Amino acid sequence: MTDTRPPCEISWFSALCDDDYEFLGVPDAKLRSSWEHCRDIVVQAETGGFDNVLLPSGYALGIDTTAFAAAIATATSQINLLMAVRIGETWPPQLARQIATIDRMSAQGTGRGRLKVNIISSDMPGETMASAPRYARTVEAMQILKTLLNGEALDHDGEFWKLKLAPPSIGTVSGKAPLLYFGGLSEDAREAAARGCDVFLMWPDKKENVAAIIADMKDRAAKHGRALRFGYRAHVIVRETEAEARIAADRLLSKLDAAEGAAIRAKSLDSTSTGVAAQAALRENAADDGYAEPNLWTGVGRARSGCGAAIVGDPDQVLAKLNAYRDMGIEAFILSGYPHAAEADLFARHVLPRIEHAPL
Template structure:
């Protein structure tokens, strides 16, 4: 068990992939992915005291993540960036050079940790589809290549997807080490990839029993490779001064959504057929038909209008804090939170909950 007295990393989310709404499923030009809008979310999160912020990536959605990270690096001073990179679109040696360059642009935290962290996505090459097992094998190879080169080591690699014999790039990270690699996926192949290659395993919302089982399985898998993992939890949040106000705010998010629009949104997602998305659908089906709650303060209604992360912690500040601490007690080391609209909900969480939880960048 992980005692809740230990700090956890608290991150927010910037909507680079057109995922920001006042009413779920209703497009709002003010909240579309743009440099200005996503910049303002990052700056709101930094001023609010968050430790890190996820910059998501989707080929068909929104703006480019690596270019955005380079631009926002000059405007931030403290917050870390969790930059998502799509392995299907990358040549690992070039990606290593980009990561090292961004690392130097961002600098280190006050505690000497890299401000750049990397979210590895096991994506396809746009226009092509690779079966799950080889796609995750390619991701394992990419993580090995990145870690070797960014650790400043000569790479001699004979893999299924890359055969490389080369020195590390001339530009190095400030620490001389690879930044932390965050990675998620629920299928057996994804879990094995995480066990072999990442530093922080990310999971989407699940019941408390589900979280416990996933952590136990990943710890066992990592141990077989002589490794240990840290664990992150990606979830939405709706916090208000009272539970009644929070539930009303959650209901308002869905007040203009019809079932057909919700189904269309879920179907067009790049990961709409994944094991993780299937688990989010199972949670919705298991939830109360009357209000969408699958357990105390875990509301699955958001999943009616989006693929992927499909549940929210909903409640007053005490309830939200208690839920986060319950996850921490199960072994969660980091949270990636979001809410709608993202800048406004970041401010609410920063005022009502963040000062009451021990948090710091994940070492």
């Protein structure tokens, strides 16, 4: 039967923030964040045929994302690069120049810029800003970035930046701003997304909650005369049979110390956010085996803040789950699994050839 759905973007994840394990909560020197290890994950994803790869960012963990993105742009030729940037640590005009430069570096041999940007509404390291002004600053940053990366002169009189600049001398290969991906569930975050981003990202949740978030965000964006696209960030464990996938999930947690898992969650920069609270609620309300609904397993969240659930099953079940999300309006998936390179290979062999996909 022919799939009549439009293609979706399938992305993988490179563990720049020291988030790679064979057994969750048990550090492994071979899987620590490093240029070599994270490069190998990206190369595996490109070889497997993924459309895009998220390069996460955290000032307290792992290696620097912008430097890594510049280097990996010259070590790959096809896969898109979704570079996470922390707005609290940046000056938008300088960030725009970095984005344009890396986009041009990524076009080697193809003439096609491959950089996209994941906006993180972060604090300045060592400081804490209240939610409302922090997200207001993020909206300003997105507006500045889009103006400059669209090759336009900037005359910005905002609360956080007052800038009057000529059009930049360097732009992206396309001459347009790359897609801005952004996520968050608080009231302030939702309004910021509605006003400024292109792709709204969600963490795993029950289907009815995903549908409600999509409906809410469509309404919010429409009030600003905009339309959003939607993405879904989840872990995945796929094996030839459902029983094998469930065994793999159980093995992943088999050496986890509960206190160590709590410590890992607590040290995350987003450990008190609305989104993280929603992931905790999803886990706490799941069945005794950790499944919140068929094939959605919350065990990952026992040793990870942020995205805390995995799609678990055989290839047919994982494909059906993804297609159900597509039917709800999801156009982009950012997937990951442990260890990341090995699980990327499994997904690329078992599921990716069966789904129509392409970069957004």
